[in-house]
Amino acid sequence: MSVPMALLALLDDGPAHGFDLKRRYDALLGHGRELKYGQVYATLQRLERDGLTAGVGVEAGSGADRKLYAVTPDGVSELDTWLVSAQPISGRPAELFTRVVLALASGRSATAVLDAHRRLFLDRMRELTAARHDGDAIDRLAGDYEIAHLEADLQWIELAAARLADLSEAVR
Template sequence: MTVPLALLGLLEREPSHGYDLKRDYDAYFGRGKPLPFGQVYSTLGRLARDGKVLVGEAEPGAGPDRKRYVITDLGATEVQTWLAEPVEAEPHLQTVLFTKVVLALLLERDAEAYLDAQRAAHLQRMRELTEIRRSGQLVDRLLADHGLFHLEADLRWIELTTARLDALAAEVRS
């Protein structure tokens, strides 16, 4: 998900101040990685420049004056188009995992040790996500499920690659 489209989507729901947009973004999409305030306002500035949001006059608030942002028809059309487009099923055929394995083999380093360490890291993260599934709110549980499914796929790939390391080494070193 891109930050600009997420912010546009939140603005389509209702006009908001930057502070409120950050709070909502963090609540829905920023679990474990909150959006920096600077990124919120720089993104809103670009959206305004591109005609996708309008910036209202400064309003007094509990702290510094705040500006209310309103989505334009152009912004709403972009959100609608983005929501209707499916995400590519395989956006990254060459992952970081694959790149590290191939480089380890090219450099005649122990690719199997790297894969073992990666497996251990994945299993630890899976334990953490499993705990979230047990005790978290629905949004957190769904995000944990998504992460677990990806980690499971990575683990299957790690097992398959480990079994084929000798053949892969011969291929990339030839």
Template sequence: MCIVLGMSVGHALLGLLEGGPRHGYDLKRSYDERFGQDRPLAYGQVYSTLARLLRNGLVEVESEPGAGPERKKYAITDAGVSDVAGWLAQPEKPEPYLQSTLYTKVVLALLTGHDAADVLDAQRAEHLRLMRELTRRRDGGDLADQLICDHALFHLEADLRWLEVTAARIQQLAAQVRA
């Protein structure tokens, strides 16, 4: 399974660029190492994502004009840095299989010097907010509401337990990510 869902590939590449300018190839390699697992990113997707980031002013090209795409070195802009910070601070909408996006956020927070615990706390708050809403709906609802809300609540609870365990292992993960 690809660790990073389509939505966050751009943010993942941007976050990796915070470590310094890189060629598209290097970027793909670090991405695959950290998030690609058994499904590496296609070159086409790397370059199309970089082209989009370039168009949006989130990265700039550092190489001399005329060089082929594979020789271009990409650097993150100030706007790109703010974009990553904004993405890390914004909790995700609670939904199943969120752990892949959250894992990416935590690793990138550690790589870019943001507080990874803040990412987890923001997400916990968002999950709890939804759990409160579902609890109210369940307690005031009929049996069908109760069963449906319970299902969602158990899944959100599982996510929260994952957030807790990740928070407890954050030092370990930081040491590994920075090694």
């Protein structure tokens, strides 16, 4: 899962400091695997270094002052590309879920995310099916394994697409 992309999506609603970003991330994506504050601030510093976020002020807090971050135009462009990129996701089951939730949280089209991945998975299934004729028994079994996982992913995509209205309401 891409923590930097998640923080960019959460900043797309407006400037925020690390404390609020962590709380929102944990509420939307944590599911028992919450971010550590150190990871949030280290990621924000890298995003700022790379020109994807910018410091836009400081708010006084109950302890130390809190730096406000905002997403830059380059950060918005990077986020848009990542959400619908037609490249294989890492294979981690939560990554497509993360992209859909972040698209909804940032006011983007979750349908576009689902459609891009549906096309990607169907294309890969066609490649694997065609390759069955050339491979040996082990290659065919490995292809069958990947096809079974792609079929499950496609079922999840259809389920998510049917629930987008409810999901959108829950995320906002």
